[in-house]
Amino acid sequence: MQIKGKAFKFGDSISTDHIAPGRLFHLRTNLPELAKHVLEDADPEFASKVQPGDFVVAGKNFGLGSSREHAPTIIKLAGVGAVLAQSFARIFYRNAINVGLPVLICDTTQIDQGDELEVDVGKGEIKNITKGIAIQAKSLPAVMIKILNDGGLLEHFRKHGGFALDA
Amino acid sequence: MSKTIVEKILSEHSGTDAYAGDIVVADIDAALVQDGTGPLAVQQLQKLGMEKAAKPERTVLFIDHAAPSPRKELSNAHKILRDFAAKTGAILSDINEGVCHQRMVEDYMNPGEVLIGADSHTCTAGALGAFATGMGSTDVAIGIASGKTWLRVPETFKVYVTGEFKKGVYPKDLILHFIGMIGADGATYKALEFCGPAVDAMDMSGRFTLANMAVEAGAKAGLFASDETTRRYLEERGRGDKWRRVVADPDATYEEVFEIDVSELEPTISCPHTVDNTKTVGEVAGTKIDQVLIGTCTNGRIEDLRIAAKILEGKTRNPNTRLLICPASADVYLKAIEEGLIAKFIAAGAAIVNPGCGACVGVHAGILGDGEACLATQNRNFQGRMGNPEGFIYLGSPAVAAATAIEGTIADPRKYL
Numbered sequence: 001m002q003i004k005g006k007a008f009k010f011g012d013s014i015s016t017d018h019i020a021p022g023r024l025f026h027l028r029t030n031l032p033e034l035a036k037h038v039l040e041d042a043d044p045e046f047a048s049k050v051q052p053g054d055f056v057v058a059g060k061n062f063g064l065g066s067s068r069e070h071a072p073t074i075i076k077l078a079g080v081g082a083v084l085a086q087s088f089a090r091i092f093y094r095n096a097i098n099v100g101l102p103v104l105i106c107d108t109t110q111i112d113q114g115d116e117l118e119v120d121v122g123k124g125e126i127k128n129i130t131k132g133i134a135i136q137a138k139s140l141p142a143v144m145i146k147i148l149n150d151g152g153l154l155e156h157f158r159k160h161g162g163f164a165l166d167a
Numbered sequence: 168m169s170k171t172i173v174e175k176i177l178s179e180h181s182g183t184d185a186y187a188g189d190i191v192v193a194d195i196d197a198a199l200v201q202d203g204t205g206p207l208a209v210q211q212l213q214k215l216g217m218e219k220a221a222k223p224e225r226t227v228l229f230i231d232h233a234a235p236s237p238r239k240e241l242s243n244a245h246k247i248l249r250d251f252a253a254k255t256g257a258i259l260s261d262i263n264e265g266v267c268h269q270r271m272v273e274d275y276m277n278p279g280e281v282l283i284g285a286d287s288h289t290c291t292a293g294a295l296g297a298f299a300t301g302m303g304s305t306d307v308a309i310g311i312a313s314g315k316t317w318l319r320v321p322e323t324f325k326v327y328v329t330g331e332f333k334k335g336v337y338p339k340d341l342i343l344h345f346i347g348m349i350g351a352d353g354a355t356y357k358a359l360e361f362c363g364p365a366v367d368a369m370d371m372s373g374r375f376t377l378a379n380m381a382v383e384a385g386a387k388a389g390l391f392a393s394d395e396t397t398r399r400y401l402e403e404r405g406r407g408d409k410w411r412r413v414v415a416d417p418d419a420t421y422e423e424v425f426e427i428d429v430s431e432l433e434p435t436i437s438c439p440h441t442v443d444n445t446k447t448v449g450e451v452a453g454t455k456i457d458q459v460l461i462g463t464c465t466n467g468r469i470e471d472l473r474i475a476a477k478i479l480e481g482k483t484r485n486p487n488t489r490l491l492i493c494p495a496s497a498d499v500y501l502k503a504i505e506e507g508l509i510a511k512f513i514a515a516g517a518a519i520v521n522p523g524c525g526a527c528v529g530v531h532a533g534i535l536g537d538g539e540a541c542l543a544t545q546n547r548n549f550q551g552r553m554g555n556p557e558g559f560i561y562l563g564s565p566a567v568a569a570a571t572a573i574e575g576t577i578a579d580p581r582k583y584l
Contacts, residue, residue: 013351013441015549022529023554025233026240029206029247041556061352064385065549067287068204069303090356090387091287095303143190143317153305154211163192163317 003081005053012059052079063092104137169416204285207304221314223256234262265496265522277409278393294374296393296413330430335581338373347445355385437562462493466544478569485575529554
């Protein structure tokens with residue numbers, strides 16, 4: 001799956017409070033509305049500027065904090081093609097796979113705000129078109145590839161009538 | 168081969184000989200959701216056509232994050248949980264009962280069990296010798312319906328704790344110090360096993376504080392051996408029959424071992440906006456504080472309130488500093504009334520808020536104004552956490568919080584003890 005878009009660059013330790021703030025708790029049962037505020041507390045202009053296929057690019061420990069699955073869900077709903085980070089917090093990472101949001105662990109220091117990227121999620125190949133460089137992402141664990149390929153955990157469970165995680 | 172606590176529990180629950188790195192499908196003993204994550208879990212089950220609970224008597228739906236509801240959208244979210252409980256026989260823990268993590272250890276969890284919860288601080292129950300971990304709504308929804316979940320068995324970091332706490336220094340200071348030491352991502356994907364003579368000597372309240380904050384180092388779970396202290400706690404809660412010894416094999420394999428001597432610790436503060444941004448109280452003493460929050464699932468137990476009340480007794484809060492007291496559960500609240508602690512807090516100028524998550528999670532009951540600073544006993548201080556990205560959150564022990572309320576600036580509690 002090839003995705004092409006622009007990089008929106010964030011720093012380290014972007015928490016679930018940055019992505020889906022507690023002060024918007026009342027919107028959690030209205031995800032399209034909550035998505036209009038995605039990442040608002042890290043970059044107030046992000047939600048209005050992001051275009052389908054664009055990328056969230058961040059430093060270390062992206063998604064730390066709450067278990068709220070709303071965080072990856074609204075990033076996906078906002079049209080983001082993938083999140084690229086140096087590392088992810090555990091629960092966010094698992095949630096992202098469950099909701100079908102591609103997450104790639106890679107060296108994001110070679111990507112700046114506004115860079116044009118082309119990403120092959122399956123192969124983990126990232127082309128920074130602006131800078132003319134290629135970046136390779138770490139491959140996902142086999143279990144997660146399986147869930148992602150099934151279209152997320154719900155679809156996986158529905159398709160197999162339970163967990164079918166053997167590679 | 169020898170096993171860590173987490174390897175033992177997950178082997179037993181998956182019917183396999185599991186070690187760190189293995190992927191297992193494990194039976195779960197209990198599951199929880201709360202009003203922030205539960206409605207989405209119910210909606211996922213509806214999509215799956217599996218609106219049921221495999222173990223309704225161990226499936227607990229908590230209305231604690233916005234309790235009582237501050238607005239109609241949340242009341243409607245609460246209705247989703249009320250309806251699901253009525254339909255499936257799952258337990259509803261309503262607005263008066265308290266924070267999910269405190270309620271789970273008070274009445275539902277036992278040593279050797281597996282709990283998954285749609286809340287990151289589900290790891291609190293690890294203090295009882297259980298494997299307890301936070302997940303998202305879809306994972307927990309499927310766990311509720313099927314009674315199973317998939318897990319990668321985590322490697323374990325052993326945190327070996329020695330020494331005696333100095334006066335005015337508490338397990339909260341230990342966990343803040345530890346997170347500062349290894350970083351907010353220092354234990355990502357790992358289990359933390361707390362042990363050593365200082366842990367053996369620690370009461371359950373202190374162990375809950377440590378387990379609660381394991382996730383703030385990125386960990387999947389924070390575990391303790393179940394010992395005589397655990398047994399006494401379960402007996403007091405009326406389920407001594409559920410006690411069993413859960414302990415790591417002496418030669419189990421640990422990925423890393425950390426040793427901490429608590430007698431060297433000072434009262435410790437996490438500064439904005441990350442939990443690992445720690446300083447000793449002396450380094451930040453004098454910082455102006457507009458609001459103090461004592462309570463939440465991290466430090467809202469009766470032991471915490473006793474410490475705070477001892478410092479606040481006969482004194483009043485600084486007139487420029489609001490003081491909120493939030494007992495972790497109805498049970499704690501009642502005890503605090505019976506012991507006269509609530510009267511002392513009110514005399515000191517405190518506002519008592521309903522047991523629940525309100526101010527900590529930024530939904531209601533204590534939202535910060537622009538530029539305001541709060542010293543809270545809660546577990547995290549991310550930007551925006553208390554409802555306003557223009558606010559600043561410092562974390563400390565109940566003793567630091569009480570002393571800070573008196574002085575209006577971050578204060579060392581030792582002079583009041």
